[in-house]
Amino acid sequence: MNMQVEQQLAVSLRPMRWWDIPSVVELEVQLFPFDSWSTEQFWEELAQPTRWYVVAQDELGRVVGYAGLFLLAPDADVQTIGVAPQMQGLGVGRVLLQALVGHSRQAGCRRLLLEVRAGNIAAIALYRAAGFTQLSRRSRYYPDGEDAIVLCLSLTAAPVNAHLHTDSKGDQR
């Protein structure tokens, strides 16, 4: 996979490998300061055959974003998605999400689901722009008491134009 993010951005996507974990964890603690996944958790994720992770890298090979899926057809779940603070707002998140949607379709899944903090305006806007709709709300789902919004994208319908977990650990974002 070598998807060009935007013409002016020399960012490409490739599968996440174990040697990416230190860079990913470095971003993780910035992006999710209150519930970061540890190095061990990413190792566990990559070891699972039901998981699929990608990283976005810049022209120097630095990891500037990452995203992952839990695939158990007919459903797939977005495990995580994050973009380096200095790279946010440039389209990287959208391309990472497109990759997750495309892979879920290829894997034969019929729905893509995710949980997001009710106050995460940027992420909710990203998902809605990609065609996700709200399935439910989980009251006080997160340890700090914030609600979770459960969003769903049907993969059986035609893809939303170009704009386009209840996993085993139960700790989706």
Ligand SMILES: CC(C)(COP(=O)(O)OP(=O)(O)OC[C@H]1O[C@@H](n2cnc3c(N)ncnc32)[C@H](O)[C@@H]1OP(=O)(O)O)[C@@H](O)C(=O)NCCC(=O)NCCS
């Ligand atoms: C959510 C996140 C991944 C978005 O990545 P990004 O690369 O900044 O997003 P993009 O530049 O691709 O934006 C795509 C769309 O998302 C929405 N969006 C992104 N940032 C936004 C913001 N700050 N406010 C409102 N909408 C926003 C917009 O609809 C945007 O489309 P537009 O630019 O055409 O308006 C990024 O903000 C992030 O890493 N946040 C911290 C980690 C996190 O919360 N992850 C989600 C867990 S569920």
